[in-house]
Amino acid sequence: MSSSGISTLDLEREDQLLKLFPEPVRLHLLYKFTEDRSKSFSDRFHGAGEFIVVVYLASGVARGAYMSKPPTNQGSDEKVFLFDVTTTNATKFSPPDDCKTALFTGSTLEFGKSLIFRKVDPPYFNWHVFFSSGDDFDTGWPDHFITSQITSGHAGFKDLELFRVSGIGDVLPSPWREVSWTESTREDFIESLVSHKVCVESLSSVRVLLLGPTGAGKSSFVNSVRSVMFKRTTHMPDSGAGAPGHKLRSSIIRTGRGGPATSLTFCDVMALGEAESAGLSVSDALAVVKGHLPDGYRFQSGTPCHNQSSGYRAEPGIKDRIHGVLFVLDARKITTYSDDLQKTIRTLQDKISDLDVPQIVLLTHVDKVCHAVREDVKYVYTSRTVMDKMQKAAEFVSMPVCNVLPVRNYAVELAPDCNTDILLLSAVHTLLQAIDDTLDDQCVSSTVE
Known part of the structure; x- marks a missing residue:
């Protein structure tokens, strides 16, 4: 109002x-x-x-x-x-x-x-x-x-x-995904993240890699999740834009400032380019997924990593590998992204699937494409525009629409908003469930063998 x-x-x-x-x-x-x-x-x-x-x-x-x-x-x-x-x-x-x-x-x-x-x-x-x-x-x-x-x-x-x-306009009479927009829902999501335990005993934390083009909102998403847990907006450097030579940076999500770590760690890298010669290469991205590259590794556009690179792990363990991938895309640009970017993402999607790593598409800036969602994100699952953008994002990466999660990152706000928190935490919850299911299947398969 x-x-x-x-x-x-x-x-x-x-x-x-x-x-x-x-x-x-x-x-x-x-x-x-x-x-x-x-x-x-x-x-x-x-x-x-x-x-x-x-x-x-x-x-x-x-x-x-x-x-x-x-x-x-x-x-x-x-x-x-x-x-x-x-x-x-x-x-x-x-x-x-x-x-x-x-x-x-x-x-x-x-x-x-x-x-x-x-x-x-x-x-x-x-x-x-x-x-x-x-x-x-x-x-x-x-x-x-x-x-x-x-x-x-x-x-x-x-x-x-x-x-x-x-x-408000552009709003369907009923949502296609049901969400309870209440304070208790937010607290339940927070408690679920705080109490989450990885199903593999040797893992205390799962590592999630964020991949996407410049400006899609990778670093902003990490900051936004931290803001939810800290109950205030937080700000960290952006890994995806600016001059070449960006580092692989891991961000442990904690229960609060100085609090204990949750089981979730985000890994942020430089942005994907429109072609192999610009931005993060497919080979470098896969090296991160496989666990070959250490935290702090500095990427160089046009110079892929190799087994002689500083800190390169020839035989990474399960703790070094990536356990889930988030492809981060901007809802405002989903229809204008280049064919080269689409080719790069689809190539990555295919190769990451072969590694049995779950993948989800994070669709950011949904509040910038729908007036109703800009007023209140609780309309996100009744917005015709957001639904259309989600379908186009699914087509762009060649994934089912159920793998596309809309979010609104914090940008200029000084304090978190309950409904925005719920949307962010819902994405985190879905991501952790997908990782749990995959790890559980892998454990069962290895036991049977």
Whole structure:
């Protein structure tokens, strides 16, 4: 919800109110009595659009009405409805016909006899609000909403606000992947990562390699996962852009700053180039996957590693190898990546598959391709645009769509966001499950042999 000030409508009641609409919408605060009492209320109905007016009672109930067009003294609005909202419930009332014309005449906004907002001009700047439910007409208000009058000086009145209602657009009626966007979900994901144990006793941590073109968001993803665990945004150097000669860098994910290590380690390398002559080569990437190259190894474009390279491991152990690969791609660029990059990634995908290493595609910047997701990432699995980008990413790397995970990395934020955390942690959880399944199969196979 965007606004010119801080709304009295808290998140719990806002969530309940939004459930009254058949499609996802956003609310924009246009007028707030306690802050704008000396300003014109009528001027806030500028332009076409949908509006709701809400009055807040000290009891915790918010009551009001919805209009699908600005109130006028002509014509009816068949979409008008009345409502009351608490932190746990929202009720929608279909008003009688005389209420379906929202009238605004001078200082009075009325919905028939059901709901009347009357402005008292200077020096008081008060609103008188009338809720009626009588024998002569059926408003739909509950029986205990008897005819009443409240003003700003009344103990039962807290505030009055006007909102513009706008559609989010590009949103499907139901998600194609179910996610519970709650604080408890985030905490469950964090606990799952903290308590995760690798199924192979000789491994205390799994190593995950991030591969992708410049600017895709490899280093940002690592920083974002660290931010979730640290409960604050963190920043580390980027390994994929800038001058040639980038190092292989391992980042252990810890439970917090100075805390114990989790079982997850990310390995970041220089970016993949558009061709073998630029960026990380296929041979160097495979050398990392096989465990031949040590942490800190410096890559050189056009100069692949060999068995005489500094620190080269001729016979790497299971702790040295990569146990999972993330191909990181930018949702904004998925349709404009070059054929050379596609060829490089598909070659890597085929050769890494031969090594029996699980692979997942991480699709970043999904908030930059869909307005709804930019407002709140909880719409990521109902966005038509994101779904299309995920399908195109799957085609680009020649993998199933189920292997594509959308994420939003932290960029300018100073503090983590619950829904963004959940999306990031969901990707980590899926990755660890894929690695567990692969290692478990390998252990069973070696036992049988």
